[in-house]
Amino acid sequence: MQRLKLFIPLLIFVILAAFFFVVQKRIGSGDYDPQNMPSALLDKPMPAFELPDLLTGDPVTGALLHGKVALVNVWATWCPSCHYEHPYLVSLAQQGVSILGVDYKDEPEKARQWLREKGNPYAAVVDDRAGNLGLDLGVTGAPETYLIDSRGVVRLRYQGPLDERVWTETVQPLLDRIRSEGPGA
Amino acid sequence: MRRLLLILALATAAFAARAAIDPYEFADEAERQRYQHFIEEMRCPKCQNQNLAGSDAPIAADLRRELRRLLREGRGDREITDYMVARYGEFILYDPPFDKKTALLWLAPALFLASGLAALLAIVRRRRPGTAQPLAELGPEERRRLQQLLGADRHANDEERLS
């Protein structure tokens, strides 16, 4: 009995080591990213906002997104990864994906210039130069993309530039799942 | 000219590698203390484990400004914490809340201490001088046997044998 008690430290260590091993494997395969920060807004409604449209100056609210599944893309001209992401967004828009652009803490004239030169994939772009909508969304930098379903609920937050791989691995499966939830999802 | 450029460059640097210094005005000492408390106990969401006080990332600067605004509006501590958590999750608090998921974390030290003290009691109770039974008197038969054994073992190794 005394002897058995001495095996306790070994047992605890084996459990800990097994745990670390599994975690390492999952990091290596990409299943788990310790740096990834899930949004606090998951399965909660998109925050209400009223901001001017970047191009027209008219007020834009969340009503724009009602009734359809859409992306909200946070971007800025000072962000190099947004530059990399932009062509992919254009191709998404051409495939019919609705994207609301949030020009985050940026200079409006520079942003307008950017869209003129590179094309405008957005159904609408709001001018969030103060960063308030970004703050409400829990944005930590650019680019970030949110997937909102037709009831206005946040279903995904992706930190980083969108590309084909991210779309097929992360976004598309979620879109399919949302669609299978039936109308009104 | 070069010096002016240097100053401008420093002023517009995207990242500064250490503590951010914001010369804010506060209504009173209490408000300043509350601000200090918040920026020390909230985590910068995008940094490598730094609090808002110690980080120069733009998001940390934004959050400090936001805290400043919330304090100026007169919001309470609970309200400000909830505001931040609603946007950035529990992750942003260095003081983990006490809920179902963190209960084990908060209770673990007490459990360890209780087990440790219990073990200590058990060990000491086993040991107290006077709790050991005094050796019974040896009968003549046993004494002879003892002599026999001692004689045989005189040259044996003295070291304690393990079980």
Place this chain on the structure above:
Amino acid sequence: MIPELGHFALILALFLALSLTLLPALGVFRRSTLLMHSARPLAAGMMVMLSSAFALLAYAFLHNDFSVAIVAAQSNSELPWFYQFSAVWGGHEGSLLLWVWILSLWALAVALFSRQLPLDMVARVLAVMGAIAVGFLLFMLLTSNPFGRALPNPPLEGADLNPLLQDPGMVIHPPMLYMGYVGFSVAFAFAIAALWSGRLDVTWARWSRPWSIVAWLFLTIGITLGSWWAYSVLGWGGWWFWDPVENASFMPWLVGTALIHSLAVTDKRGVFKSWTVLLAIFAFSLSLLGTFLVRSGVLTSVHAFAADPTRGIFILAFLGIVIGSSLTLYALRAPTVLGSADYSWLSREVFLLLNNVLLLVAALSVLCGTLFPLVVDALGLGKYSVGPPYFNAVFVPLMAVLLAFLGVGPASVWKRSRGGELWRRLLPALIASVTVGLLLPVAYGGQFHAGVALTVCLATWVVLSSLVDLRGKLRNASSWRSGLGRLTPAYYGMLLAHIGLALSVAGVGLTSVYTEERDLRVAPGQQVELAGYGFLFAGTEPLRGPNYVAERGVVQVTRNGRPVAELHPEKRRYNARRDQVMTEAAIDAGFGRDIYVALGEPLGEGAWALRLHYKPFVRWIWLGGLLMAAGGALAAADKRYRLGRRRAQAAVAVVA
């Protein structure tokens, strides 16, 4: 050519380490004195090879050989030479080489200072250390070769050492820390050797003690330096953040402290043997665990090395083998027969047992807090942060209890203390401590503060009770001098270490409460006030350093009109990393207080944002740490550990 020679030296070192692991072990099994005798020269050879490798890598750094990948990543030709040297351990690969090199130094030390040990024990201890070296060398050669080249297009210039690391702290903190981490491998090796040989007795404890104390004191210095460095460099006045990497060094320290106290009991009284062995294994396991956590990418920290999952798996496998096999050996071979000594409730044994319980609970709690975010996130249960509020809430009460008993422990005697006598002797000290505790916050800060009162009371209690104990020991001496002379270095070491701890604790408590800081906008010529000091901002001037350009502020500090210091905070932009701006704070250090000034952003028209800190007693924290280490050095130098040799010499003298 040079890097390849270095690489070759590493391979040779690996072969020597393998031989060191296998040959003496074979000698033990076969009872071959010849094979067992090979341990010492093999250890020496391994050290020579690793020193060569280290020297060759340093050569590459000092000669700006940017064809070597890590030199290009960590160094720069404009970097001052002492930082170029410390850049050797600035990255993952180089720091591993430092680790193994220090291991070979410890192994050589064991080889040299083990004359009184039986040959088979020396063989076993060095074999274990050789095995550890094999693991690290394989890790380096297979996944993290410091001599890897960046061919075919080597960069013309290096990326420069991270400006945060260009500080004297960088030159000394990692080596000291590693001396501590690696030093616990000696205690570990002794423990394994004892289990292996079946000779787990008091002599084992006697041999292990000085090695464990020396490792502990280096770790104490390493942690103290780390804290001081963070304070000087990070700019917001903090000196301990409970960061995962900091915790990775603190946990072995806590367990190491428990170990050196437990060894004292085993040495003197022959009890707790099994527990002490487990502590030795645990301390080194935590060192290795720290190595894993910092390099695998599972934890987020500014201190962490760049992550690589393959490396993580390798270290984990190594950890599994070393810790798994040692714990298995422990479970199979540790004595279940209790030592024969008896002791009562009020005895030094019990006080030291309590010391162990409190330190272990602290270490386990820190481990929990460090791993909790990882566990919860990996299981998909959410993302939490565990930081200073948790750790302080858990650690401080435990330490308070420990300090309270620390006053009584040294005054107690082995086996049975007389409660009445202890109470009588210590009561004056107790009353004095409580009084000082209650009065100090009122006298110093103007109002009562419970936290300060408790901290000061406990610190004073430790100091006064130590002095009471000292006085007690001098009672029967004919004079002060002869009495003091009779006391052993080990006793003085204990006294010094405990007083050092009290000093650190007082520093922590006082500076946490009475620190004052302000962030202000100042224009040139403007004077501002803080904590009774006047700060006159005299504007800034440009400055060119060896590898940076800077704006250097001039701040004149006065008190009651009299000048105290002229401080020069800087804002630096390093040439090789133009997007990073560094704040170089200016500190006027003093025994009783630090004054700390840092520049923020320029606000136009020559005005700047300025941060001012007044930090009373902050230096006490690190002075206390240094005193603890000095105490350890005294204790380890005690002549009784060299008794073996003297006894042997005396025996020779008798025979002759």
